Amino acid sequence: MVDVAENEIMTDLIGEVRGYLPEMENCLLTLADDDSNDEIAGELHRMTHTIKGAASMVGLLDLGETAAVMEQALDEIIDGRRNLTPGMINAMSGTVKGISQYCDSVCRGEADEREGEKLYQEVVADFKEVTTEMTEEGGTEESAAPDLLFAGILAEGDEEDLDDIFNRLSGEEEKPADDEDDLESLFSSYDEVDDIEDDWDNLAELTELIDVDEPIAETEPFPELATDPEPTLEQTINPELLACFKEETDEHLENISIRLNGLTSTVSEEMIIDDSVREILHSIRRSVHTLKGAAAVIGIDSVAAWGHEFEDFLDWLHDDSAVLSPDIVDAMLDGADILEKIASNPDIEIKTEITGAGNLFRKFITTDTGTEPDTNKKTAPENTENQQDTDSESSTLPQECFQTAAELEETTAADDREISAIIGEPRPERRKQERQGVDTLRVDVSKIDKLIGLGGDMAINLSSFEDTMATMRSSILEFDGTLQRLKTITSNLEAGYELAAIPHLGGVTGSEEGGVTQEFDPLEMDRYSELNIMIRSLNEAVSDLDSIRDQNAGIRNSWRRTMERQQGVLDEVRNTMGQMRMTPFTSLANRLHRTTRESARATGKKVRLLIEGQSLQMDTRIWNTLADPLMHMLRNSVDHGIETNEERKQIGKPVQATIKIEAQRRGNQFVLRIADDGKGLDFSAIRKKATKLYSTMDVAGMSDNQLAGLIFRQGFSLSSKVTTMSGRGVGMDVVRHGVEQLNGTIEVKSTSGMGVTFIIRLPVSVAQFPAYFVRFGGQRFMVPMRDIFKVMRVGAAAINKDEFELDGELLPLIRPAEIMRLKNGPGKPASSVTGEEKPIVLLVDTGSRRGAIPVDELLGQREVVFKDLGTHLLNVPYISGVTIMGDGGLVPILNTDDLLNREKGVLHRVGTEVVQSRVEVQERVLSILIADDSISIRKVLANFISGQGWQPIVATDGVDAMEKIRDNEPDLIILDIEMPRMNGFEVLQSLQAQPAYREIPTLMLTSRSADKYRKKARELGARGFVNKPFKDEELIALINELA
């Protein structure tokens, strides 16, 4: 609760408290004059109570406790058990002043723990002094119990009086004792709250509550509950508080579950409770206690009431019971299950279970107290009897009756320990919890996901920058080349012309200059001609360019280093963000234990669940998706897999069956092994059922392993009876589906009579999985590797049929490009562009079907991150999702299952209209490769081509062109003749030599217009020839003709 106490709330609280203080002082003044004014006392009580509740709620626990002390005193005064002496009024005035000062300090931001503690201690001391004085002075009945105030123990019968007070305070008329039954039921929720109210009146318990960092119940809703017996929880509870409560609940339920599971495995027979066990019990009790308190504050009365009852039992177990038996542990498990159920759904109707578990608790306590009559519980037996009688008479009030018994125990056991607990001892645990709270921060998973998404974007941007750097590098290299050329030209100029230009050396005679220069000495500089000067300037410019080039190269290197560092940091950030999503298996273990217990209880079987590897951390999504399949498997195991207790006895197995779940991480895989020691799969029954269900299958020839695989088929259930738990035939296929959702596999192994073992294998990262990067019909796709069982190179003839033969098995040949009506390169038959090379075939198995998919090209293997197709396209045939490449481009992920299950000639999901329109779509954008060593020509051509709506691909020379052709398979190539490394003719030759590229139309674009070049080009396979500069229309017409 402290989590939500923000500054604003704190300021509001202080304002509210300050608002009450003058009024309280007035009340005290009035009471000083008229000590019998009950109305004023009631008013004072109300304000004190409100301060107590509000302060505790926002985390000012010391203030809450201080108010609680004063409230307790007022309770007793109103109740008539204590007189309102001037000393008492003084103590109360002192409290009001103390609270006022404390509020001032909080406002100034100076209030610390010590100050609050001091206020509390002072107030307690004041009241103690007053009560001691009163005890010494008086001989009245009330003062005979001087510590009553602080022990907070009510005498028998006080409850009724307190009810009166509450009724009075809330303006309710006092109900006559003989109210009708329906009225009782109307007030049943009231009574539950009443129990809690009693708690608040019990100062000892209150203080203990506060000790574990709990807010104190606000009793204001009390009168409303009386008038409206069934308020909708969702409506009445602040959603923020409810969310907080749920989080807190999960933590505590988890703790309870872990501790109880520990006890389940250690307590196999009755054992003495030693310190270590007591510590476990203490931890369970604390969690239950905290939950109860939190539920009461929030207003979830059912949880608070059951928590209270459960806690009483745990109190007895911790404080008074000497032994712990497996039955008691079972009872605790029942209690914890109920708590979990009502905590997750407070409106759940489980009255029978609650009554059953409550009775069980009482039975243990009464048995125990019956055998140990010498202990302090001499009143317990008859009280329990009373309580049992009451139970049978009115089942609506079991908690109250039980609580009475428990409180009576407490009454007799009340001692100074409790007082010292309140007054003297510091509250170390609360401080500890406060400190621990700072170490963690709760964050919405969607925020983490958003961060991960942004991290992905950063990676894409970085990759884009990397591409720009690569372009810059080639640009610098090109610049280098040009610079070298320029240097050569300059040195040629120097050698060839500079010297010649000097008149007397070069022999430039007869010119005017010659005449003039004769008057000068040849060594004089100004004899140089303008050409000499220009050559010098050119030299200088070249030298400058050289330095600029070096400088640029330096900058580029520095960018590269920065980029590498950035990449490192980004990787680290993404790793860390990925880890944030990781939670341990423990988060799921709790639910699995509960499912097993419930199933065991329902079937009357004795089953224990052992979980190994609970600390294993995995993505939260894995645990969430696995929860249902695992629970289903456990229910199946208990219901069908495990023999009845008698059967187990007969065959010599231990009566208590064991289901073991082992979680392991093996490299990049997460392996879950779920094994039971039941009767195993009944293969003859599976065979029989399969023969009936799948008439086309050769069931008789199937091995046990193959038969076992059938249980994952839809609608396959062996159970002849349908129970609430399992046997509806919708089971194992759902399990398989859940596992597949996580890109995992499930396997089953069984030996008759020896149990079943399921092995689930999942990739560690859910969203990421390995895939083959392939190309069909000119488009790139990812094929998840989990669907592929073999990749083969085969002879071209092997795929020119409808079926592919693999070791005698005929697999249907699936041609995605045809099925998806993708465009193929001109003249290239589907899936055979690899030509003379042996085509690659992916052999796929999706569990239900197998097939062979020839691919045009296998581009490699990638780890891909799955993304869905957005909010608009939820159902695109044959495509399950998409992955984002490093450069931000998208590659669709093939849905192999859809491809294998397609009905020939009929398109799934999309109507005929779509198919017709696809014909138009087939006219895809032309991709045109431009190979030219001139950057300007490349730019002009690329702009021109994209201006026509085509896709340009540029290559800087012949070798680059060949690489780009391989990577991109352009629809058309525009080639320059003169290019470095490999000229245009050589490229043509090379293309002709490779059947895969022979058919790509090639067009020569050159400034060489002589016929011999045209002829040569035609001979080498060029389909067109255009002279530079080209005419737009001419080029467009030619491209259209060729493509």
Next chain:
Amino acid sequence: MNNSIAHTDMKTGGHDLRNGGQPSLPELIAAIDHEIAEVLKLQPATNPHPDRAEEQKSLGRHICVNLAGQHLALSLSTILEAGELQGVEELPLLPDWLRGITNIRGEIISVVDLGLFLGIKDKKSRTGEPFLIVRDGETKTALIVDKILGTRPLYQAATKNGNLDDHTDEAGEYHSGLATYKEGEGEKTITLFNINALISSARFRELKK
């Protein structure tokens, strides 16, 4: 940059594009982004010229686009951002108006060629053309248009004879009326395009099934 969208700086100021000047597409987009951000902040749209509202009912600022020669106005409140079409990945067996998907800062969004969808264009749009990302409820999509003209404050057209322009084609069913805007001294009429009707149409939703 190989990434799909060429985005511009949202903070570029000076976005009154009502008349005069021919701002470049990046400038326009920046200005529009800015305005979208403002509209989202000020939902529901407030009237920037209250005095005029007395004479004519203000419809708030709209983004005006050109599509196959038609001028259409789209409410700024349905538009999330504007950009230039860069990389679109085609998907198999989709209708021609559904160009495929694009990656916008890690989010996958479908790309719809509005002209082809409405049947008022027969040639596919090219790389570099402007698009608007629109949203209706959960569905987000990028609509390719021919040209983004700018944003203008629109007013209810005075003529209420119900004749929505002279459109008789399919596009007409997504028109929700006429509006006027000031240009120079005179007033011009523009057709209001209803994004919600588009996104909720059966044809558009076909692939959501």
